[in-house]
Amino acid sequence: MLKKIYKLLIIPYTLFLLYLMFLGMGRSQYSDNVIRVQPIFATLGFIKNTIRWWDSMRIVLGNIIMFMPFGFLGWIFPKLNNLKSNIFTFISAITIVEALQYFTRLGIFEVDDIILNTFGVFLGFLLKQVAEKRFLNWVS
Template identity: 70%
Template sequence: MLKKFYKILIVPYTLFLLYLMFLGMGRYQYDDNVVRLEPILSTIKFIEGTISWKDIIIIVLGNIVMFIPFGFLGWIFPQLKDLKSLLFTFMSAIIIVEALQYFTRMGIFEVDDVILNTFGVYLGWLMCKQIENKLAV
């Protein structure tokens, strides 16, 4: 039942997430292509330069939490049950999305986004394993 529910919701969820990444949350087209390749430092600089904790939570935790559902992709694609395969596939996809943000100037290519999003997938994979272990009992 849970897996069927997931299979139904993951496609619209992915489309919603892509909308947010390119058009939502007050996005606008940047004048220049922007890339941030300093891992972790750009997130720390963002936190230091942000007055609102709400903004910090939405951006930093959002970049993790919003990607947790992709840790369950093994339910649809059995070859993605293996953590290495899942992370390799996801990182390839998120790098393409970040590159599209860069080339369309509808976002910034940020290494931190790749790291935080991938961490979310990893957390989702751990949760998926926990659920599967409980269902097997």
């Protein structure tokens, strides 16, 4: 049951995320290409310079939580049923998306985004394993 629902929702969900990453939340095209490649320091600087604590936590946690559904891709693509394949494939895809943000100037290429998004996929993969063990009747 859950696999069928997931298969129906993952494509619209992916399109929604792409919309958010390129056009949503009041985005406009930057005048310059921006790249942030120092891991962790960009996020720490963002948190430090954000006036409201909630805004920084929303963005950091959003970068993790919003990508958790991609940990379940093994339900559609059996080759992604192991963690290593799933993570490697995701890192490749999200790096391409970040590069597109850079080249279109509709976002910033940030290594921290790749790290946080990948952590979300990892947590989603763990959640998928728990769901498969605990809710076997609902998953199929």
